[in-house]
Amino acid sequence: MKPVITALVLAAAFSAGAQAADLPSRERTFQPPPTPPAFAWTGVYAGLxxxxxxxxxxxxxxGVSGGGLxxxxxxxxxxxxxxxxTDFSGTSLSGGGRGPDPLGLRGPERARSLPWFGTLRGRFGVTGFDSxxxxxxxxxxxxxxxxxxxxxxWTAGGGVEWAFAPRWSVKTEYLFTDLGENGGGDPGAARGASFHTVRVGVNYHFDLPSR
Incomplete structure (x- = not known):
């Protein structure tokens, strides 16, 4: 009888060990967070x-400025x-000429105003740690x-743009613009028409290729 009992005990122990081996491990494996997809940038975009x-x-x-691009x-x-x-903006910029002229050598000059301006610019950018x-x-x-x-x-400047969604980006940009050449109009208009602008905007990107 003892051999039978011993055999039953061994069989039960073996079965329990096999079932324990089949249980999923409680040890969690580390999985890094998913990497966001690369933003292609290539394509047509428009914005405000x-x-x-x-x-x-x-x-x-x-003054304030605002427009589209x-x-x-x-x-x-x-x-x-x-x-x-290319962009076009309306502005409320105004100013009072080139400052004092005690000798009167520069002739009359009335206050400046800039109702609107536009640019056609090339851009060269670098994507660093994040596409x-x-x-x-x-x-x-x-x-x-x-x-x-x-x-x-002419105009020149720079900025940074962040693609926060698959087709949307926001930017902040600085431009220095010099409109020094008089194309006609009132000869008494103010000279020295250079100005600074800082602006923020949002762009929508069309037809971006899939990555």
Whole structure:
């Protein structure tokens, strides 16, 4: 009888061990958080921006600006982005000429105003630690209405843009613009029409290629 009991005990122990081996392990394996998908940047985009600015010389009051833009980006390799962008903005910038002229050598000059301006610029950017963040420099052609006179000149600056959703990005940007060439209009319009602008905006990206 004892051999039978012993055999039953051994069989029960073996069965219990086998069932324990089949149970899932309580030890958790570490899984890193999923990496967000790379943002392609390549494609057409359009957006709106709003900001503030002031003339660079003479007595000037800060004003607001706002407008729209359209552009195209092309990504080169894993890091670089090149593009072309055009924008148009209305502003409330105004100022009082080029400052004092005690000798009266510069002739009459009335107060400046900048009802609107536009730019056509190239962009060159770098995506660093995160493909969704683009640091860029920009520069090119500028034009605008300075005191009733249509002027042409140049602009340059830079900014940072963050793609917070698959087709949306926000940006902050600084531009220095010099509309030094008088294209006609009132000869008494103020000269020295250079100004600073800082603006924020949101862009919608069309036809981005899948990654």
């Amino acid at each position: 921006d709003i900001g503030a600015g002031a003339f660079a010389s003479g007595k000037s009051d800060a 359209v552009g195209y980006n092309h990504r080169i390799g894993p890091l670089f982005v090149v593009g072309l962008e 969704r963040v683009l640091f860029y420099g920009t520069g090119g052609f500028a034009y605008g209405d300075v005191g009733g006179s249509i002027r042409e000149g």
